[in-house]
Amino acid sequence: MNANKTQLYNLHKSKGARFVKFAGYEMPIQYSSGIITEHNLTRTKSGIFDVSHMGQLFLKGGDDLTEKLQHIFPTDLKTLNINQSKYSFLLKENGGIYDDLILTKLKDGFMIILNAACKHNDLKIIKSMLKDDSLKLNEDVSLIAIQGPEAKDILEKIIKNVSKLNFMYGNDFDFDNEKIFITRSGYTGEDGFEISISNQKVNNLVDELLDLGSNLIGLGARDTLRLEAGLCLYGHDINEETSPIEANLKWAISKNRVNENFPGAEKIKSQLNDGVKKLRVGIKPNSKIIAREFTKIFDKSNNEIGTITSGTFGPSVKAPIAMGYVSNEFSKNDTEIFLEVRGKKISANVCKLPFYKKNYVKGSINA
Amino acid sequence: MPEVKYSKEHEWIKVEGDIATIGITQHATEMLGDIVFAELPEKGSSVTKDGTAGVVESTKAASDVYTPVSGEITDTNQSIVDDPSKINQDPEGTAWFFKLKLKDKSEMDSLMNKVEYDKFAKETSA
Numbered sequence: 257m258n259a260n261k262t263q264l265y266n267l268h269k270s271k272g273a274r275f276v277k278f279a280g281y282e283m284p285i286q287y288s289s290g291i292i293t294e295h296n297l298t299r300t301k302s303g304i305f306d307v308s309h310m311g312q313l314f315l316k317g318g319d320d321l322t323e324k325l326q327h328i329f330p331t332d333l334k335t336l337n338i339n340q341s342k343y344s345f346l347l348k349e350n351g352g353i354y355d356d357l358i359l360t361k362l363k364d365g366f367m368i369i370l371n372a373a374c375k376h377n378d379l380k381i382i383k384s385m386l387k388d389d390s391l392k393l394n395e396d397v398s399l400i401a402i403q404g405p406e407a408k409d410i411l412e413k414i415i416k417n418v419s420k421l422n423f424m425y426g427n428d429f430d431f432d433n434e435k436i437f438i439t440r441s442g443y444t445g446e447d448g449f450e451i452s453i454s455n456q457k458v459n460n461l462v463d464e465l466l467d468l469g470s471n472l473i474g475l476g477a478r479d480t481l482r483l484e485a486g487l488c489l490y491g492h493d494i495n496e497e498t499s500p501i502e503a504n505l506k507w508a509i510s511k512n513r514v515n516e517n518f519p520g521a522e523k524i525k526s527q528l529n530d531g532v533k534k535l536r537v538g539i540k541p542n543s544k545i546i547a548r549e550f551t552k553i554f555d556k557s558n559n560e561i562g563t564i565t566s567g568t569f570g571p572s573v574k575a576p577i578a579m580g581y582v583s584n585e586f587s588k589n590d591t592e593i594f595l596e597v598r599g600k601k602i603s604a605n606v607c608k609l610p611f612y613k614k615n616y617v618k619g620s621i622n623a
Numbered sequence: 624m625p626e627v628k629y630s631k632e633h634e635w636i637k638v639e640g641d642i643a644t645i646g647i648t649q650h651a652t653e654m655l656g657d658i659v660f661a662e663l664p665e666k667g668s669s670v671t672k673d674g675t676a677g678v679v680e681s682t683k684a685a686s687d688v689y690t691p692v693s694g695e696i697t698d699t700n701q702s703i704v705d706d707p708s709k710i711n712q713d714p715e716g717t718a719w720f721f722k723l724k725l726k727d728k729s730e731m732d733s734l735m736n737k738v739e740y741d742k743f744a745k746e747t748s749a
Protein backbone atom coordinates (compact mmCIF):
# COMPACT_ATOMS: atom_id res chain seq x y z
CA MET A 257 0.00 0.00 0.00
CA ASN A 258 1.27 3.44 -0.89
CA ALA A 259 1.78 5.81 2.00
CA ASN A 260 -0.38 8.91 2.22
CA LYS A 261 1.31 12.22 1.64
CA THR A 262 0.33 15.55 3.12
CA GLN A 263 -0.12 18.67 0.99
CA LEU A 264 3.29 19.86 2.17
CA TYR A 265 5.18 16.75 1.00
CA ASN A 266 6.99 18.48 -1.87
CA LEU A 267 7.93 21.39 0.36
CA HIS A 268 9.34 18.97 2.96
CA LYS A 269 11.33 17.29 0.24
CA SER A 270 12.73 20.59 -1.03
CA LYS A 271 13.95 21.34 2.52
CA GLY A 272 15.97 18.14 2.66
CA ALA A 273 13.48 16.17 4.75
CA ARG A 274 14.23 12.60 5.73
CA PHE A 275 10.91 10.77 5.79
CA VAL A 276 9.51 8.04 8.00
CA LYS A 277 6.27 6.14 7.65
CA PHE A 278 4.08 7.17 10.53
CA ALA A 279 0.47 6.01 10.85
CA GLY A 280 0.39 5.32 7.11
CA TYR A 281 1.82 8.73 6.15
CA GLU A 282 5.20 9.74 4.78
CA MET A 283 6.17 12.29 7.41
CA PRO A 284 9.39 14.32 7.80
CA ILE A 285 11.41 13.12 10.80
CA GLN A 286 13.95 15.88 10.29
CA TYR A 287 15.21 18.36 7.70
CA SER A 288 18.78 19.00 6.64
CA SER A 289 19.62 21.09 9.73
CA GLY A 290 18.95 18.18 12.11
CA ILE A 291 16.88 17.50 15.21
CA ILE A 292 18.84 19.53 17.76
CA THR A 293 18.93 22.65 15.59
CA GLU A 294 15.21 22.28 14.89
CA HIS A 295 14.51 21.78 18.59
CA ASN A 296 16.49 24.89 19.54
CA LEU A 297 14.87 26.99 16.79
CA THR A 298 11.46 26.13 18.25
CA ARG A 299 12.59 27.05 21.77
CA THR A 300 14.29 30.32 20.80
CA LYS A 301 12.51 31.50 17.63
CA SER A 302 9.67 29.58 15.98
CA GLY A 303 8.96 26.34 14.21
CA ILE A 304 6.28 25.11 11.82
CA PHE A 305 4.99 21.54 12.23
CA ASP A 306 3.00 19.70 9.59
CA VAL A 307 0.49 17.70 11.62
CA SER A 308 -1.93 17.16 8.76
CA HIS A 309 -1.84 13.42 9.39
CA MET A 310 -3.89 14.00 12.53
CA GLY A 311 -7.63 13.51 12.34
CA GLN A 312 -10.00 16.46 12.21
CA LEU A 313 -13.56 15.63 13.09
CA PHE A 314 -16.28 18.28 13.02
CA LEU A 315 -19.57 17.46 14.69
CA LYS A 316 -22.58 19.67 14.03
CA GLY A 317 -25.22 20.14 16.69
CA GLY A 318 -26.42 22.10 19.70
CA ASP A 319 -27.25 21.18 23.31
CA ASP A 320 -28.40 17.73 22.19
CA LEU A 321 -24.97 16.97 20.82
CA THR A 322 -23.26 18.31 23.95
CA GLU A 323 -25.43 15.98 26.03
CA LYS A 324 -24.55 12.98 23.83
CA LEU A 325 -20.83 13.78 23.88
CA GLN A 326 -20.91 13.91 27.68
CA HIS A 327 -21.60 10.16 27.48
CA ILE A 328 -18.45 9.65 25.41
CA PHE A 329 -15.87 11.98 26.97
CA PRO A 330 -14.98 12.50 30.66
CA THR A 331 -14.94 16.27 30.22
CA ASP A 332 -17.53 18.79 31.34
CA LEU A 333 -18.59 20.07 27.94
CA LYS A 334 -21.64 22.00 29.19
CA THR A 335 -19.58 24.64 30.97
CA LEU A 336 -17.09 24.91 28.12
CA ASN A 337 -17.19 28.37 26.52
CA ILE A 338 -17.70 28.75 22.79
CA ASN A 339 -14.24 28.47 21.15
CA GLN A 340 -12.67 26.94 24.27
CA SER A 341 -10.54 23.79 23.92
CA LYS A 342 -9.98 20.98 26.40
CA TYR A 343 -7.61 18.03 26.48
CA SER A 344 -9.63 14.84 26.84
CA PHE A 345 -9.71 11.13 26.14
CA LEU A 346 -11.65 8.48 24.34
CA LEU A 347 -11.75 5.75 26.97
CA LYS A 348 -12.35 2.02 27.08
CA GLU A 349 -14.81 0.50 29.51
CA ASN A 350 -11.83 -0.76 31.56
CA GLY A 351 -10.48 2.81 31.85
CA GLY A 352 -7.74 2.32 29.22
CA ILE A 353 -7.16 5.06 26.67
CA TYR A 354 -8.19 4.60 23.02
CA ASP A 355 -6.84 8.06 22.24
CA ASP A 356 -6.01 11.41 23.78
CA LEU A 357 -7.48 14.34 21.93
CA ILE A 358 -8.41 18.03 21.93
CA LEU A 359 -12.09 19.01 21.97
CA THR A 360 -13.09 22.54 20.98
CA LYS A 361 -16.63 23.83 21.40
CA LEU A 362 -17.77 25.73 18.33
CA LYS A 363 -20.80 27.96 17.76
CA ASP A 364 -22.51 25.13 15.91
CA GLY A 365 -20.91 21.99 17.31
CA PHE A 366 -17.53 20.56 18.25
CA MET A 367 -14.14 20.09 16.63
CA ILE A 368 -12.09 17.10 17.74
CA ILE A 369 -8.39 16.66 16.89
CA LEU A 370 -7.36 12.99 16.95
CA ASN A 371 -4.03 11.18 16.81
CA ALA A 372 -3.14 9.97 13.32
CA ALA A 373 -2.65 6.34 14.31
CA CYS A 374 -5.95 6.26 16.20
CA LYS A 375 -8.24 8.38 14.07
CA HIS A 376 -9.99 5.66 12.08
CA ASN A 377 -10.71 3.55 15.16
CA ASP A 378 -11.82 6.69 17.05
CA LEU A 379 -14.24 7.54 14.27
CA LYS A 380 -15.70 4.03 14.34
CA ILE A 381 -16.26 4.27 18.10
CA ILE A 382 -17.70 7.78 18.01
CA LYS A 383 -19.99 6.87 15.09
CA SER A 384 -21.37 3.89 16.93
CA MET A 385 -21.79 5.79 20.21
CA LEU A 386 -23.55 8.69 18.49
CA LYS A 387 -25.49 6.24 16.28
CA ASP A 388 -24.55 8.41 13.30
CA ASP A 389 -23.14 6.49 10.38
CA SER A 390 -22.68 9.62 8.25
CA LEU A 391 -19.78 11.01 10.32
CA LYS A 392 -16.52 11.45 8.42
CA LEU A 393 -13.08 12.81 9.14
CA ASN A 394 -12.57 16.04 7.26
CA GLU A 395 -9.91 15.15 4.68
CA ASP A 396 -10.24 18.50 2.88
CA VAL A 397 -8.31 20.37 5.57
CA SER A 398 -4.67 20.30 6.61
CA LEU A 399 -3.38 21.03 10.10
CA ILE A 400 -0.21 22.93 10.88
CA ALA A 401 1.22 24.23 14.13
CA ILE A 402 3.52 27.18 14.65
CA GLN A 403 5.28 27.12 18.01
CA GLY A 404 7.88 29.15 19.84
CA PRO A 405 8.43 32.61 21.31
CA GLU A 406 8.29 34.33 17.89
CA ALA A 407 5.18 32.40 16.74
CA LYS A 408 2.67 35.03 17.77
CA ASP A 409 4.44 37.97 16.14
CA ILE A 410 5.04 36.08 12.93
CA LEU A 411 1.48 34.78 12.66
CA GLU A 412 0.06 38.18 13.63
CA LYS A 413 1.73 39.70 10.54
CA ILE A 414 -0.38 37.40 8.37
CA ILE A 415 -3.50 36.94 10.51
CA LYS A 416 -4.56 40.14 12.23
CA ASN A 417 -5.62 39.82 15.92
CA VAL A 418 -4.55 36.20 16.20
CA SER A 419 -2.18 37.14 19.05
CA LYS A 420 -5.22 38.16 21.12
CA LEU A 421 -6.32 34.55 21.45
CA ASN A 422 -6.08 33.10 24.94
CA PHE A 423 -4.28 29.81 25.56
CA MET A 424 -6.62 26.89 24.77
CA TYR A 425 -9.07 29.09 22.89
CA GLY A 426 -9.71 29.27 19.16
CA ASN A 427 -11.56 31.31 16.59
CA ASP A 428 -12.27 31.81 12.89
CA PHE A 429 -9.86 34.04 11.01
CA ASP A 430 -9.47 35.08 7.38
CA PHE A 431 -6.59 34.06 5.18
CA ASP A 432 -6.47 34.63 1.43
CA ASN A 433 -10.27 35.04 1.17
CA GLU A 434 -10.90 31.90 3.11
CA LYS A 435 -12.13 31.17 6.65
CA ILE A 436 -9.60 29.23 8.72
CA PHE A 437 -9.81 28.03 12.33
CA ILE A 438 -6.92 28.74 14.68
CA THR A 439 -6.46 27.67 18.29
CA ARG A 440 -3.76 28.85 20.69
CA SER A 441 -2.31 25.49 21.61
CA GLY A 442 0.38 23.03 20.73
CA TYR A 443 2.47 20.19 22.03
CA THR A 444 5.96 21.58 22.53
CA GLY A 445 5.82 23.45 25.83
CA GLU A 446 6.02 26.72 23.89
CA ASP A 447 3.43 29.36 23.13
CA GLY A 448 1.90 28.74 19.74
CA PHE A 449 -1.02 28.05 17.46
CA GLU A 450 -2.62 25.20 15.56
CA ILE A 451 -4.20 26.13 12.25
CA SER A 452 -6.87 24.15 10.40
CA ILE A 453 -6.77 25.32 6.79
CA SER A 454 -7.96 24.00 3.42
CA ASN A 455 -5.67 21.71 1.45
CA GLN A 456 -5.66 24.33 -1.33
CA LYS A 457 -4.32 27.15 0.84
CA VAL A 458 -1.98 25.41 3.27
CA ASN A 459 1.11 25.73 1.08
CA ASN A 460 0.51 29.48 0.67
CA LEU A 461 0.30 30.00 4.40
CA VAL A 462 3.41 27.94 5.16
CA ASP A 463 5.35 29.77 2.43
CA GLU A 464 4.42 33.09 4.03
CA LEU A 465 5.46 31.85 7.48
CA LEU A 466 8.81 30.68 6.07
CA ASP A 467 9.31 34.06 4.35
CA LEU A 468 8.80 35.74 7.72
CA GLY A 469 11.65 33.71 9.19
CA SER A 470 9.99 30.63 10.65
CA ASN A 471 11.39 27.13 10.08
CA LEU A 472 9.99 23.71 9.30
CA ILE A 473 10.44 21.23 12.17
CA GLY A 474 10.19 17.45 11.87
CA LEU A 475 8.72 14.73 14.06
CA GLY A 476 12.13 14.05 15.65
CA ALA A 477 12.29 17.47 17.29
CA ARG A 478 8.56 17.33 18.01
CA ASP A 479 9.35 14.28 20.15
CA THR A 480 12.24 15.87 22.10
CA LEU A 481 10.17 19.06 22.59
CA ARG A 482 7.08 17.26 23.90
CA LEU A 483 9.11 15.00 26.18
CA GLU A 484 10.92 17.98 27.73
CA ALA A 485 7.46 19.49 28.24
CA GLY A 486 6.35 16.29 30.02
CA LEU A 487 3.62 15.58 27.46
CA CYS A 488 2.48 12.05 26.65
CA LEU A 489 2.90 10.40 23.27
CA TYR A 490 -0.01 8.09 22.52
CA GLY A 491 1.01 4.48 21.90
CA HIS A 492 4.05 4.92 24.14
CA ASP A 493 3.30 6.80 27.38
CA ILE A 494 -0.42 6.06 27.24
CA ASN A 495 -2.35 3.28 25.54
CA GLU A 496 -5.31 0.94 25.97
CA GLU A 497 -3.68 -0.57 29.07
CA THR A 498 -3.15 2.71 30.97
CA SER A 499 -5.88 4.82 32.54
CA PRO A 500 -5.74 8.62 32.78
CA ILE A 501 -5.32 8.28 36.54
CA GLU A 502 -2.33 5.94 36.18
CA ALA A 503 -0.96 8.30 33.53
CA ASN A 504 -1.07 11.11 36.10
CA LEU A 505 -3.53 12.99 33.92
CA LYS A 506 -6.40 13.17 36.36
CA TRP A 507 -6.47 16.96 35.96
CA ALA A 508 -8.01 16.29 32.52
CA ILE A 509 -11.01 14.46 34.05
CA SER A 510 -13.65 17.01 35.05
CA LYS A 511 -14.36 16.61 38.78
CA ASN A 512 -18.10 16.99 38.38
CA ARG A 513 -18.16 14.21 35.79
CA VAL A 514 -16.60 11.48 37.93
CA ASN A 515 -19.95 10.19 39.17
CA GLU A 516 -21.57 10.36 35.76
CA ASN A 517 -21.87 7.95 32.87
CA PHE A 518 -19.03 7.67 30.33
CA PRO A 519 -16.86 4.71 29.30
CA GLY A 520 -14.37 3.86 32.03
CA ALA A 521 -16.17 5.94 34.66
CA GLU A 522 -16.36 3.08 37.16
CA LYS A 523 -12.65 2.34 36.90
CA ILE A 524 -11.69 5.99 37.17
CA LYS A 525 -13.88 6.47 40.20
CA SER A 526 -12.40 3.45 41.94
CA GLN A 527 -8.84 4.50 41.09
CA LEU A 528 -9.50 8.02 42.39
CA ASN A 529 -10.88 6.57 45.64
CA ASP A 530 -8.55 3.62 46.18
CA GLY A 531 -5.40 4.78 44.42
CA VAL A 532 -3.46 3.11 41.61
CA LYS A 533 -0.81 0.40 41.49
CA LYS A 534 1.39 2.16 38.94
CA LEU A 535 1.89 5.80 38.10
CA ARG A 536 3.53 7.73 35.24
CA VAL A 537 6.48 9.78 36.50
CA GLY A 538 9.37 11.85 35.17
CA ILE A 539 12.75 10.14 35.36
CA LYS A 540 16.16 11.79 35.33
CA PRO A 541 19.17 9.50 34.87
CA ASN A 542 22.10 10.49 37.12
CA SER A 543 24.61 10.17 34.28
CA LYS A 544 24.80 10.87 30.57
CA ILE A 545 23.33 7.47 29.67
CA ILE A 546 20.01 7.57 27.84
CA ALA A 547 17.33 5.08 28.85
CA ARG A 548 14.97 4.39 25.95
CA GLU A 549 11.42 3.08 25.75
CA PHE A 550 11.03 -0.46 27.23
CA THR A 551 14.00 -0.01 29.61
CA LYS A 552 13.24 -1.94 32.79
CA ILE A 553 13.18 -0.07 36.11
CA PHE A 554 14.38 -1.61 39.40
CA ASP A 555 14.49 -0.61 43.07
CA LYS A 556 17.71 -0.72 45.06
CA SER A 557 17.00 -4.32 46.09
CA ASN A 558 16.88 -5.31 42.42
CA ASN A 559 13.10 -5.82 42.25
CA GLU A 560 11.56 -4.86 38.94
CA ILE A 561 9.21 -1.92 39.61
CA GLY A 562 8.38 -0.50 36.20
CA THR A 563 9.23 0.40 32.61
CA ILE A 564 10.38 3.46 30.69
CA THR A 565 7.84 4.55 28.05
CA SER A 566 9.79 7.47 26.48
CA GLY A 567 13.44 8.38 26.79
CA THR A 568 15.80 10.63 24.91
CA PHE A 569 18.36 13.38 25.29
CA GLY A 570 16.73 16.73 26.05
CA PRO A 571 18.51 19.37 23.97
CA SER A 572 17.27 22.29 26.13
CA VAL A 573 17.91 20.65 29.50
CA LYS A 574 21.14 19.24 28.03
CA ALA A 575 20.72 15.89 29.77
CA PRO A 576 19.00 12.55 29.30
CA ILE A 577 15.31 12.60 30.24
CA ALA A 578 12.62 9.94 30.41
CA MET A 579 9.10 9.11 31.48
CA GLY A 580 7.77 5.79 32.60
CA TYR A 581 5.53 3.89 34.96
CA VAL A 582 6.67 2.80 38.41
CA SER A 583 4.86 1.01 41.24
CA ASN A 584 3.02 3.64 43.20
CA GLU A 585 5.27 3.41 46.28
CA PHE A 586 8.24 4.56 44.16
CA SER A 587 6.45 7.50 42.53
CA LYS A 588 7.54 10.23 44.95
CA ASN A 589 9.91 12.86 43.60
CA ASP A 590 13.61 12.22 44.31
CA THR A 591 13.12 8.46 44.86
CA GLU A 592 16.24 6.71 43.59
CA ILE A 593 15.56 4.03 41.01
CA PHE A 594 17.77 1.97 38.69
CA LEU A 595 17.46 1.61 34.93
CA GLU A 596 18.81 -1.45 33.12
CA VAL A 597 20.70 -0.18 30.06
CA ARG A 598 22.86 -2.58 28.03
CA GLY A 599 22.98 -5.02 30.93
CA LYS A 600 24.06 -2.46 33.56
CA LYS A 601 21.91 -0.82 36.23
CA ILE A 602 22.26 2.93 36.16
CA SER A 603 21.06 5.28 38.88
CA ALA A 604 18.19 7.69 38.22
CA ASN A 605 15.71 9.75 40.20
CA VAL A 606 11.98 10.15 39.94
CA CYS A 607 11.39 13.83 39.21
CA LYS A 608 8.73 16.45 38.67
CA LEU A 609 7.37 17.02 35.17
CA PRO A 610 7.89 18.97 32.99
CA PHE A 611 11.65 18.93 32.54
CA TYR A 612 11.36 22.25 30.78
CA LYS A 613 8.84 24.93 31.63
CA LYS A 614 7.91 28.21 30.06
CA ASN A 615 4.82 30.21 30.94
CA TYR A 616 2.14 30.14 28.30
CA VAL A 617 1.39 33.64 27.07
CA LYS A 618 -2.09 34.95 27.76
CA GLY A 619 -3.88 36.91 25.10
CA SER A 620 -5.85 40.01 25.98
CA ILE A 621 -9.33 38.79 25.08
CA ASN A 622 -11.14 35.56 24.43
CA ALA A 623 -11.11 36.51 20.79
CA MET B 624 50.33 8.17 3.93
CA PRO B 625 48.88 5.66 6.39
CA GLU B 626 46.35 3.33 4.84
CA VAL B 627 42.65 4.02 5.66
CA LYS B 628 40.10 1.25 5.25
CA TYR B 629 36.38 0.94 5.89
CA SER B 630 33.96 -1.65 7.25
CA LYS B 631 30.40 -2.54 6.28
CA GLU B 632 29.36 -1.31 9.73
CA HIS B 633 30.58 2.16 8.72
CA GLU B 634 33.78 2.33 10.76
CA TRP B 635 37.02 3.69 9.38
CA ILE B 636 40.41 2.37 10.43
CA LYS B 637 43.80 4.02 9.93
CA VAL B 638 46.92 1.95 10.58
CA GLU B 639 50.33 3.34 11.55
CA GLY B 640 52.82 0.59 12.42
CA ASP B 641 50.87 -1.91 14.50
CA ILE B 642 48.53 0.71 15.99
CA ALA B 643 45.12 1.26 14.41
CA THR B 644 42.90 4.30 15.01
CA ILE B 645 39.19 3.62 14.60
CA GLY B 646 36.15 5.87 14.28
CA ILE B 647 32.83 6.07 12.48
CA THR B 648 32.42 7.47 8.98
CA GLN B 649 30.93 10.76 7.84
CA HIS B 650 28.24 8.71 6.12
CA ALA B 651 27.42 6.98 9.44
CA THR B 652 27.03 10.32 11.23
CA GLU B 653 24.75 11.58 8.49
CA MET B 654 22.53 8.54 8.91
CA LEU B 655 22.54 8.78 12.72
CA GLY B 656 21.79 12.50 12.96
CA ASP B 657 22.82 14.55 15.99
CA ILE B 658 24.93 12.39 18.28
CA VAL B 659 24.28 13.07 21.96
CA PHE B 660 26.06 10.20 23.73
CA ALA B 661 29.16 8.10 23.19
CA GLU B 662 30.51 5.16 25.17
CA LEU B 663 33.99 3.76 24.50
CA PRO B 664 35.76 0.51 25.34
CA GLU B 665 38.08 0.38 28.35
CA LYS B 666 41.76 0.95 27.91
CA GLY B 667 43.59 -2.35 28.17
CA SER B 668 40.59 -4.44 27.19
CA SER B 669 40.67 -6.85 24.28
CA VAL B 670 38.22 -6.58 21.42
CA THR B 671 37.46 -9.08 18.68
CA LYS B 672 36.85 -8.34 15.00
CA ASP B 673 33.17 -7.48 14.38
CA GLY B 674 32.45 -7.40 18.13
CA THR B 675 30.89 -4.36 19.84
CA ALA B 676 33.39 -1.81 21.08
CA GLY B 677 31.21 1.14 22.01
CA VAL B 678 27.86 2.83 21.62
CA VAL B 679 26.68 6.05 20.03
CA GLU B 680 23.26 7.52 20.55
CA SER B 681 21.44 10.13 18.56
CA THR B 682 18.31 11.86 19.81
CA LYS B 683 16.41 9.05 18.07
CA ALA B 684 18.19 5.78 18.88
CA ALA B 685 21.22 3.92 20.17
CA SER B 686 23.65 2.17 17.81
CA ASP B 687 26.50 -0.17 18.58
CA VAL B 688 29.98 0.65 17.37
CA TYR B 689 31.88 -2.41 16.15
CA THR B 690 35.58 -2.93 15.80
CA PRO B 691 36.60 -3.99 12.30
CA VAL B 692 39.75 -5.69 13.65
CA SER B 693 40.89 -7.54 16.80
CA GLY B 694 43.36 -6.15 19.29
CA GLU B 695 44.06 -4.55 22.65
CA ILE B 696 42.71 -1.06 23.31
CA THR B 697 45.62 1.33 23.89
CA ASP B 698 43.82 4.67 23.95
CA THR B 699 40.30 6.18 23.85
CA ASN B 700 39.14 9.65 22.89
CA GLN B 701 37.61 11.18 26.04
CA SER B 702 36.81 14.44 24.19
CA ILE B 703 33.95 12.78 22.25
CA VAL B 704 32.50 11.41 25.48
CA ASP B 705 32.60 14.92 26.99
CA ASP B 706 31.14 16.50 23.86
CA PRO B 707 29.52 13.94 21.53
CA SER B 708 28.58 16.65 19.00
CA LYS B 709 32.27 16.60 17.95
CA ILE B 710 31.51 13.28 16.25
CA ASN B 711 29.12 15.05 13.86
CA GLN B 712 31.62 17.86 13.28
CA ASP B 713 34.76 15.88 12.44
CA PRO B 714 34.02 12.12 12.40
CA GLU B 715 36.97 11.07 10.25
CA GLY B 716 39.47 13.38 11.94
CA THR B 717 39.68 14.61 15.54
CA ALA B 718 36.60 12.62 16.64
CA TRP B 719 38.25 9.19 16.47
CA PHE B 720 36.89 6.62 18.96
CA PHE B 721 39.76 4.38 20.08
CA LYS B 722 43.20 3.08 19.19
CA LEU B 723 44.21 -0.54 19.41
CA LYS B 724 47.27 -2.70 18.98
CA LEU B 725 46.55 -4.96 16.01
CA LYS B 726 46.45 -8.66 16.76
CA ASP B 727 46.36 -9.88 13.19
CA LYS B 728 47.19 -7.50 10.36
CA SER B 729 45.64 -9.85 7.79
CA GLU B 730 42.20 -8.88 9.18
CA MET B 731 42.69 -5.62 7.27
CA ASP B 732 42.52 -7.47 3.96
CA SER B 733 38.76 -8.03 4.02
CA LEU B 734 38.01 -4.33 4.57
CA MET B 735 37.09 -1.86 1.82
CA ASN B 736 39.15 0.97 0.41
CA LYS B 737 37.71 4.48 0.01
CA VAL B 738 36.31 3.92 -3.49
CA GLU B 739 34.71 0.60 -2.53
CA TYR B 740 33.25 2.06 0.67
CA ASP B 741 31.76 5.12 -1.03
CA LYS B 742 30.06 2.83 -3.53
CA PHE B 743 28.85 0.52 -0.72
CA ALA B 744 27.51 3.46 1.32
CA LYS B 745 25.69 4.88 -1.69
CA GLU B 746 24.11 1.54 -2.59
CA THR B 747 23.02 0.62 0.94
CA SER B 748 21.47 4.00 1.70
CA ALA B 749 19.56 4.22 -1.59
